[in-house]
Amino acid sequence: MSIEVFSPDGIGEVTAGTDLAALCAPYVADGDVVVITSKVVSKAEGRVVAVDREDAIRAETVRLVARRGPTSIVENHLGLVMAAAGIDASNVEPGKLVLLPLDPDASARRIREDLAASTGYDVAVLISDTAGRAWRHGQTDIAVGAAGLEPMVSFDGSTDSYGNPLAVTAPAVADEITGIAEVVSGKLGGRPVTVVRGLADRVLPRGQHGPGARSLVREVGTDMFGLGSREAVTAALAGRDRTAFGAPALVGDLVAALTECGFAVTELDGRLEVAAPATDVRLGALLFAFGWAPAPGSNADTSTSLAPLS
CATH class of the missing domain: 3.30.1330.100 (CofE-like)
Structure with a gap:
């Protein structure tokens, strides 16, 4: 040819x-x-x-x-x-x-x-x-x-x-x-x-x-690089531009990220539990970026149960 x-x-x-x-x-x-x-x-x-x-x-x-x-x-x-x-x-x-x-x-x-x-x-x-x-x-x-x-x-x-x-x-x-x-x-x-x-x-x-x-054109949310590295940190801490982070992360990926950041994570009755209050800023930023959130009814003062965002 x-x-x-x-x-x-x-x-x-x-x-x-x-x-x-x-x-x-x-x-x-x-x-x-x-x-x-x-x-x-x-x-x-x-x-x-x-x-x-x-x-x-x-x-x-x-x-x-x-x-x-x-x-x-x-x-x-x-x-x-x-x-x-x-x-x-x-x-x-x-x-x-x-x-x-x-x-x-x-x-x-x-x-x-x-x-x-x-x-x-x-x-x-x-x-x-x-x-x-x-x-x-x-x-x-x-x-x-x-x-x-x-x-x-x-x-x-x-x-x-x-x-x-x-x-x-x-x-x-x-x-x-x-x-x-x-x-x-x-x-x-x-x-x-x-x-x-x-x-x-x-x-x-x-x-x-x-x-x-x-x-x-790749759709926002399916692009692994939808934000620059600095901009991704800012967005996670500010709790904005959620779409750019894509679908909720798999359990294993979230656990690996939480562990790398020093959080103790356990799995109890099929739910993830993190030994940190829901008000922890670093935890909040990680959960936002990974598409997870505190589960309704979790004891957020000392530990936080997690659930993926729908």
Whole structure:
């Protein structure tokens, strides 16, 4: 198998109202995957503003995930967890900021439909943006909008060549494609459109757009890193942002954490008992973070019976 990836020169400056499908049409063929940077989509949709950067970040933020000095990692209105809510000040006039598209999946669907109408070709459209990754230096492009292909392919139930079951293998195909597209387009070459040819088997039939890139966003509470390390401590002590900690922990995990923190734990008649009052601040923070609480009717003055939150 082989693919061809190219990013044409001469696209020119994109402004509010630019017809992105017409801009892409000369370069595509049936079965292509077209990758368009979110910046030009935002420019075409009039998402360029001249406001204070911090005010813009606050307006686009749903939830603060972590902050270190001037850098804020937040969840934005699209559910994406990104530095500065995905707001960008590069490749735009000084004093201006580019916000992410209001609905990148809808933008991808519209461009795909417009391309089909003007060329007769069935292509997939991805809208890309640059993001950092936990545990690794540097950034790579990811898909923030998608139409015409399945963004993720699950291999659950399959087996490898040795007969081993594949339980958690699910390549994020849309992210993989936008990543290779960015290698070709670059950051400074003025090439916001990339065509990936040779993946026609992944392109859905016309009229079937797929679930969109939003389906790649991990739900709050299922993400083991829903808060930064400092922010998790603060949230537990303050008793807020419970959703970010996920489902109640298993008994063994809770016991291990309590023991590590110096609490004596016993199991009595199927219930956990901790030799500490319910008013103990450290105990309260641990229980909050692990999704447990003092059981109703427990003797909270000297010891506390525990029960998982429903």
